[in-house]
Amino acid sequence: MGFKEHIQPDKLPQHVAIIMDGNGRWAKQKGKLRTFGHKIGVKAVRETVEGAAEIGLKVLTLYAFSTENWNRPQREINALMNLLVDTIHQETPRLIENRIQLRAMGDLSQLPSNCQRQLQKSIDDTADQSGMILNLALSYSARWEILRAVKALAAQVQAGTIRPEDIDEAQFSKHLCTAEFPDPELLIRTSGEQRISNYLLWQIAYSELYFTSCLWPDFTREHLFEALVAYQQRERRFGKISEQVAAL
Ligand code: IPE
Ligand code: IPE
Ligand code: MG
Secondary structure (H helix, E strand, O other): OOOOOHOOHHHOEEEEEEEEEHHHHHHHHHHOOOOHHHHHHHHHHHHHHHHHHHOOEEEEEEEEEEEHHHOOOOHHHHHHHHHHHHHHHHHHHHHHHHOOEEEEEOOOOHHHHHHHHHHHHHHHHHHOOOOOEEEEEEOOOHHHHHHHHHHHHHHHHHOOOOOOOOOOOOHHOOOOOOOOOOOOOEEEEEOOOOOOOOOOOOOOOOOEEEEEEOHHHHHHHHHHHHHHHHOOOOOOOOOOHHHHOOOO
16 A cells, blocks of 8 residues: 555645756766756656545645755756756646646846746746646745745835835745745655755745755655655644644
8 A cells, every 4th residue: 555545635735836856866877967867857856746636635835946055067057947947847748737836036136037937938838727826936945035025025015005014024025936836734855965055945844844854856756645644643743742733
């Protein structure tokens, strides 16, 4: 029996975020170039996205390229950007078949123009889909996002449209890229690294963290289901005591 049968449908997280890590090491282990790892990593993305839609998640946010990743060798950046354009182009019909709506968040103006165009086209082409939202974090970092929110709020204060004392968590969240989504209940990182790498810092305040040593190209829907089962076995206390939680 697989992990899927052990997932309780009434306790599913709505939003899962993933740090897809380990492509380079996976390729190196096989004596190949890092870019080969990225290429095979696309298969894992397809698997995960379709597994997430199949199980009924509402939002899946994938960390595809960080602000810091711009510091990689230019050749690797170019390979990643080309892969991104090709993948989004090729996968859009499949997204539609699976009723998936594509979104992107990050400093998208930094992406090469062909990338921006293809991304916008696929976002537009899938905008009517009513199933899961696939949200790609691209040229994204949480500190960039938080600073952007701070600047927007500061401008509103300066314009006199909001008072500083009215800025609360809900107000602040409205200025984040994820404004319309619930915070991720579960954050998964592959490759064995146990760090956040500037991902969703505000939103993961109370997320369950799940680290697996599986390298991203080896990640399958079964791994996702395994993470969901592990998530469902945890007690989320939000500062309360166990007895209070059990009484709910
Ligand atoms: C994740 O794999 C993909 C991106 C960050 C774009 P890496 O490229 O970070 O692979 P490792 O961590 O070096 O193995
Ligand atoms: C985080 O992975 C970013 C993405 C998965 C896109 P990195 O491989 O860039 O993170 P670090 O450098 O190991 O923290
Ligand atoms: Mg990495």
